[in-house]
Amino acid sequence: MALAGAVRCWRPGAGPSSLQMQALSLHMSKTAMGASQKDFESAMNQVKLLKKDPGNEVKLKLYALYKQTTEGPCNTPRPGVFDLINKAKWDAWNALGNLPKETARQNYVDLVSDLSSSDSSSQVKPETDRKQPGYETLVVTSEDSITKIMMNRPAKKNALTIQMYREIMLALEAASKDDSTIIVLTGNGDYYSSGNDLMNFMNTPPGEMEKEAKNGAILLRDFVGCFIDFPKPLVAVINGPAVGISVTILGLFDLVYASDRATFHTPFTHLGQSPEGCSSYTFPKIMGQAKAAEMLMFGKKLTAREACAQGLVTEVFPDSTFQKEVWTRLKAYSKLPRNALHISKQSIRNLEKEKLHAVNAEENSVLQERWLSDECMNAVMSFFSRKAKL
Numbered sequence: 001m002a003l004a005g006a007v008r009c010w011r012p013g014a015g016p017s018s019l020q021m022q023a024l025s026l027h028m029s030k031t032a033m034g035a036s037q038k039d040f041e042s043a044m045n046q047v048k049l050l051k052k053d054p055g056n057e058v059k060l061k062l063y064a065l066y067k068q069t070t071e072g073p074c075n076t077p078r079p080g081v082f083d084l085i086n087k088a089k090w091d092a093w094n095a096l097g098n099l100p101k102e103t104a105r106q107n108y109v110d111l112v113s114d115l116s117s118s119d120s121s122s123q124v125k126p127e128t129d130r131k132q133p134g135y136e137t138l139v140v141t142s143e144d145s146i147t148k149i150m151m152n153r154p155a156k157k158n159a160l161t162i163q164m165y166r167e168i169m170l171a172l173e174a175a176s177k178d179d180s181t182i183i184v185l186t187g188n189g190d191y192y193s194s195g196n197d198l199m200n201f202m203n204t205p206p207g208e209m210e211k212e213a214k215n216g217a218i219l220l221r222d223f224v225g226c227f228i229d230f231p232k233p234l235v236a237v238i239n240g241p242a243v244g245i246s247v248t249i250l251g252l253f254d255l256v257y258a259s260d261r262a263t264f265h266t267p268f269t270h271l272g273q274s275p276e277g278c279s280s281y282t283f284p285k286i287m288g289q290a291k292a293a294e295m296l297m298f299g300k301k302l303t304a305r306e307a308c309a310q311g312l313v314t315e316v317f318p319d320s321t322f323q324k325e326v327w328t329r330l331k332a333y334s335k336l337p338r339n340a341l342h343i344s345k346q347s348i349r350n351l352e353k354e355k356l357h358a359v360n361a362e363e364n365s366v367l368q369e370r371w372l373s374d375e376c377m378n379a380v381m382s383f384f385s386r387k388a389k390l
């Protein structure tokens with residue numbers, strides 16, 4: 001319901017500190033002898049800062065008190081029977097009868113003060129307060145029975161460094177034991193992730209390439225292994241484009257929600273590499289042989305809607321409402337009976353576990369060789385010399 005006057009500038013989302021300060025000053029004015037014009041103006045500003053919509057009944061009350069304070073008793077003709085909103089507003093104002101302007105002003109200030117107090121006590125704590133310590137490349141938070149693991153290198157499009165692979169494994173390990181029901185992986189900034197950080201190939205001392213490739217294959221095996229074995233529902237919230245390994249492991253998630261801005265790209269051949277993340281097994285199963293080949297062999301980039309049509313993505317949301325819609329959905333899911341949810345996941349996954357580990361091992365041994373190839377080295381050099389971009 002659109003209400004003029006007192007609530008016409010309704011704007012949820014202002015910061016808690018100014019809100020709390022104004023609530024306090026309103027509370028102080030409430031205890032004084034009578035509300036002044038300044039208190040009234042401050043209360044009008046305060047209304048705009050409320051985060052929680054107080055509902056139509058309260059908004060009508062605010063409207064009526066505002067009109068009574070500024071214009072006195074209702075003095076306009078009653079709107080027609082079909083003009084429902086204006087009629088409700090008129091009725092609320094008219095119901096105040098001959099209430100003196102000063103009393104209406106005081107009541108308005110008192111009502112806003114009460115609303116502000118309950119609004120600030122119900123506010124969500126800032127994310128920094130809930131952040132789990134110990135991660136440099138991630139932000140890990142837990143709330144509403146959901147643990148959120150957010151990749152946090154937005155300036156590098158959340159490219160995965162060696163440290164980041166390790167931190168994701170640690171965060172998953174911790175989340176498997178915490179009291180959360182659902183675990184989410186997402187990205188900070190405009191990308192979900194641009195996949196493996198190609199700098200991982202550049203830090204190798206001369207003569208140590210084979211050893212590093214072997215270590216890389218072990219790291220990758222363990223990383224993908226964590227997703228295969230993860231015991232709780234795992235949800236990918238794909239906030240933007242996804243590349244390489246950040247796409248392939250999606251076949252191991254339980255739900256994949258994507259913004260319509262997201263794209264899905266696995267350019268392994270262009271990089272002289274080969275599929276990982278169990279995608280050589282999961283993708284043909286999910287989307288059929290022909291579509292999987294187009295992605296994994298020929299590097300076809302899919303839009304979010306195409307990825308959804310092919311079964312890789314569960315649902316696509318408009319970018320403008322993505323976060324709101326997805327988190328509302330996930331909060332509802334997180335209230336489902338926890339043990340039943342976890343047991344269902346395990347019965348689905350247990351049928352495939354052995355096969356997935358075998359596929360993971362095979363993919364990694366092929367990749368270990370690929371990383372030593374000229375094709376792979378040339379592709380990496382060419383990215384850093386800016387000759388090539390995806």
Ligand SMILES: CCCCCCCCCCC/C=C/C(=O)SCCNC(=O)CCNC(=O)[C@H](O)C(C)(C)COP(=O)(O)OP(=O)(O)OC[C@H]1O[C@@H](n2cnc3c(N)ncnc32)[C@H](O)[C@@H]1OP(=O)(O)O
Binds near residue numbers: 160220268
């Ligand atoms: C010896 C063996 C050791 C092996 C250890 C391996 C461990 C496991 C390996 C698992 C196998 C995984 C495979 C994959 O994931 S393959 C996919 C790899 N990803 C890419 O090839 C993407 C490369 N990036 C791009 O093409 C573009 O950056 C992109 C299209 C993603 C975005 O382009 P845009 O123009 O919008 O932005 P910029 O290029 O300017 O990017 C901003 C800065 O971020 C840097 N960046 C982005 N992505 C990567 C990346 N994947 N690796 C390294 N750096 C990346 C980019 O260079 C910019 O940096 P600067 O601001 O410093 O220039």
